[in-house]
Amino acid sequence: MSSVKVPELSDGHQYHAFIAHSARDKEELIEPLKTKMEELGFQICLDADEFLPGGAVVNNIIEIVKKSRRVLLFITPNFKKSQWCEFEALQALHQGYKHKKQILITIIKGLKQDQIPTQLQAFTYIDYDALRLNDFYSKVTLALTADDIPMMSVLPVGDVAHGLAWSYYYGYLRLILPGLKERVMKSKFWQNDVTKRRIVPKLFILLPDTCFCWPSLTENDDKVVHCDSLEPFTANRSGNPGRTYKNNVYKVIPRDIGDSDEEEVYYCVAEYATPLLSLYEMEEDGIAGLKFDEMLRQKFIFSKVLEDIFTHGHTKEFCDAVQTISYNDRDENGKKYKYPISTLLTKEIKHALQKTVKDQTKRMGELSISGE
Numbered sequence: 001m002s003s004v005k006v007p008e009l010s011d012g013h014q015y016h017a018f019i020a021h022s023a024r025d026k027e028e029l030i031e032p033l034k035t036k037m038e039e040l041g042f043q044i045c046l047d048a049d050e051f052l053p054g055g056a057v058v059n060n061i062i063e064i065v066k067k068s069r070r071v072l073l074f075i076t077p078n079f080k081k082s083q084w085c086e087f088e089a090l091q092a093l094h095q096g097y098k099h100k101k102q103i104l105i106t107i108i109k110g111l112k113q114d115q116i117p118t119q120l121q122a123f124t125y126i127d128y129d130a131l132r133l134n135d136f137y138s139k140v141t142l143a144l145t146a147d148d149i150p151m152m153s154v155l156p157v158g159d160v161a162h163g164l165a166w167s168y169y170y171g172y173l174r175l176i177l178p179g180l181k182e183r184v185m186k187s188k189f190w191q192n193d194v195t196k197r198r199i200v201p202k203l204f205i206l207l208p209d210t211c212f213c214w215p216s217l218t219e220n221d222d223k224v225v226h227c228d229s230l231e232p233f234t235a236n237r238s239g240n241p242g243r244t245y246k247n248n249v250y251k252v253i254p255r256d257i258g259d260s261d262e263e264e265v266y267y268c269v270a271e272y273a274t275p276l277l278s279l280y281e282m283e284e285d286g287i288a289g290l291k292f293d294e295m296l297r298q299k300f301i302f303s304k305v306l307e308d309i310f311t312h313g314h315t316k317e318f319c320d321a322v323q324t325i326s327y328n329d330r331d332e333n334g335k336k337y338k339y340p341i342s343t344l345l346t347k348e349i350k351h352a353l354q355k356t357v358k359d360q361t362k363r364m365g366e367l368s369i370s371g372e
Contacts, residue, residue, distance in 0.1 A: 004040045004041065004141055004145060005145060006040065006041040006042055006145065007069065007144075007145060009043065009069060012066070012067065013067055013068060013069045014043065014045075014067045014068075015043045015044060015045045015064075015067060015068045015069065016037075016042040016043050016044065016068070016069050016070060016144055017037070017042065017043075017044055017045070017068055017069065017070045017071065017072050017105070017144055018044075018045045018046075018064050018065060018067075018068035018070075018071050018072070019033065019034065019044065019045070019046050019072040019074060020071060020072065020073050020074065020079075020089060021046070021074040021076075021079060022074075022076060022078035022079045022081070022082050024078040025074065025076050025078050025079070025109075026046070029074060029076070029109065029128075030046060030074060031046075033072075033074075033137075033140065034046055036137050037137075037140065037141070037144070040141060042144060045064055045067075045068065068103075069103070069144075070103050070104075070105055070143070070144055071103055071104055071105070072105045072107060072140070073089055073104060073105070073106050073107065073120065074107045074109070075106060075107065075108045075109070075111060075116065075117070075120070075125075076108075076109045076110050076111070077110050077111065080111075080115075080117065089104075089117065089120060104120070104123055105126070105140070105143045105144070106120055106123050106124070106125035106126065107125065107126045107128055107140070108125050108126070108127055108128065108129075109127075109128035109129055110129065114334075126139045126140065126143070160279070160282075160290075160298060161279070161298035161299065161300075161301035161302035161305065162301060162302075162305055164275040164278065164279070164302055165275070165301075165302050165305035165306050165309065166305065166309075167275070168273065168274070168275045168306070169306070169309050171237075172245070173322065174315075175233070175235050175237075175245065176203075176233055176245050176247065177203065177318040177321050177322055178317070178318045178321075179233060180201070180202070180203055180230075180247070180269070180318070180321045180322075181201040181202070181321050183230040183231050183233065183247070184199065184201035184202075184230060184269065185201060186230075186231055187228070187230055187231070187249065188228070189228075189249060189267050195267055197353075198265065198266045198267055198349075198353075199249075199266070199267040199268065199349075200268060200349050200352040200353060200356070201321070202268075202269070202320065202321045202322060202323055202352065203247065203269050203270070203271070203321060203322045203323070204268055204269065204270040204271075204322075204323050204324075204325055204345060204348060205270075205271065205272070205273050205306075205322060205323070205324045205325065206270065206271070206272045206273065206325050206327070206341060206344075207272075207273055207276065207299070207302075207303055207324055207325060207326040207327070208272070208276065208326075208327060208329040208336075208339065209296065209299060209326070209327065209328045209329055209330055210280065210329050210330055210336040211276040211277065211279040211280035211283070211295060211299050212276075212277070212280045212329070212336045213272035213273075213274060213276060213277040213280070214272070214338075217250055217270060217271070217272075217341065218250075220338055220339070220341055221338060221339075221340055221341045221342045223252065223253040223254075223255055223340070223342035224250050224251070224252055224253075224270075224341055224342050224345065225250060225251045225253065226248055226249075226250055226251075227249055227250065227251045227267070228248075228249045229246050229247065229248050229249065230246070230247045230248075230249060230269065232244045232245065232246045233245045233246075233247075247269050247271070248269065248270075248271065249267055249268070249269055250267070250268055250269075250270055250345075251265050251266070251267055252265060252266045252267065252268060252342050252345045252346055252349065253265050253342060254266075254342070254346045255340060255342055255343060255346075266345070266346060266349045266350075268345055268349055270345060273302070273306075273324070275302065276299060276302065279295050279298050279299060279302070280295070282295070283295040292334075303324065303326055306324055307324070310322060310324075323348060323352070325344050325345075325348060327339060327341075327344055
């Protein structure tokens with residue numbers, strides 16, 4: 001291999017690459033790659049726990065991705081079984097999206113193209129099995145020395161998800177969320193002593209991977225039954241005085257009980273994130289040139305932008321009135337199917353109710369200590 005011009009590290013980077021991998025592949029595949037790249041002058045990090053010994057794994061992964069110019073994803077069957085590897089991939093995607101440049105270098109071994117994790121299928125990859133070892137090292141070296149690639153060139157249709165998310169916030173969520181809790185508490189479900197203990201005063205927003213939104217949650221899952229609507233909210237918007245916004249209340253029947261066991265059911269305000277349906281339709285009709293794998297990428301970006309919005313200081317006053325739920329509604333062939341959303345909603349409602357009880361107990365304890 002001829003001499004290599006190793007890029008200078010800048011923008012706070014300490015490593016040319018972080019290699020995300022399965023520990024089971026470390027000795028056979030990863031250590032030799034690290035050794036070879038370091039011989040050429042690259043600074044390489046293998047394990048997030050080397051970065052901040054004793055630190056939380058999640059925080060270490062986030063920090064090491066930030067400190068790395070590139071992230072090499074060495075995807076093998078072992079990699080796909082690891083939740084930490086998946087988190088490292090998603091964190092690298094988020095970092096690339098945040099800085100508007102592609103930082104991922106994907107390597108596959110022992111996999112076919114359709115076995116690559118869905119969220120990574122929009123990117124080109126290096127096929128370890130298709131190359132001689134020296135050619136493989138040359139490909140990795142070329143990728144590490146290449147100039148930054150704008151994320152827009154990876155997503156040919158453009159970053160439509162970013163605009164969709166902000167439009168969803170300013171055109172809808174910012175209007176209905178501030179008064180949502182109050183409208184729930186005015187409802188008959190809060191006034192009833194039984195149902196009050198089974199409803200959470202927040203909006204659950206469903207984010208399916210396929211971006212397909214069924215016309216009704218009940219059509220998606222017959223264990224999620226529409227039973228009423230909250231008091232409508234009106235606002236004067238864009239030449240539409242008195243525009244009405246309505247949120248629906250659903251009865252969620254846990255899948256392990258009978259439909260008639262009313263004391264075991266839950267209630268919630270829930271809906272799909274409607275902008276995702278736009279992404280689905282853009283992929284379906286072909287006019288926008290949005291391919292399926294690009295649609296999946298846009299859905300990921302949409303979810304991350306919403307997450308950033310809800311954790312921003314200016315939205316803090318009502319961020320606890322909303323919760324997003326992402327889920328994979330694709331079957332083994334990648335096609336959409338009727339995912340049992342009642343299972344997801346039951347889990348999240350139970351968790352929220354338990355948290356409410358803990359918070360109330362904590363406040364009562366603090367009042368008792370203060371003598372009030």
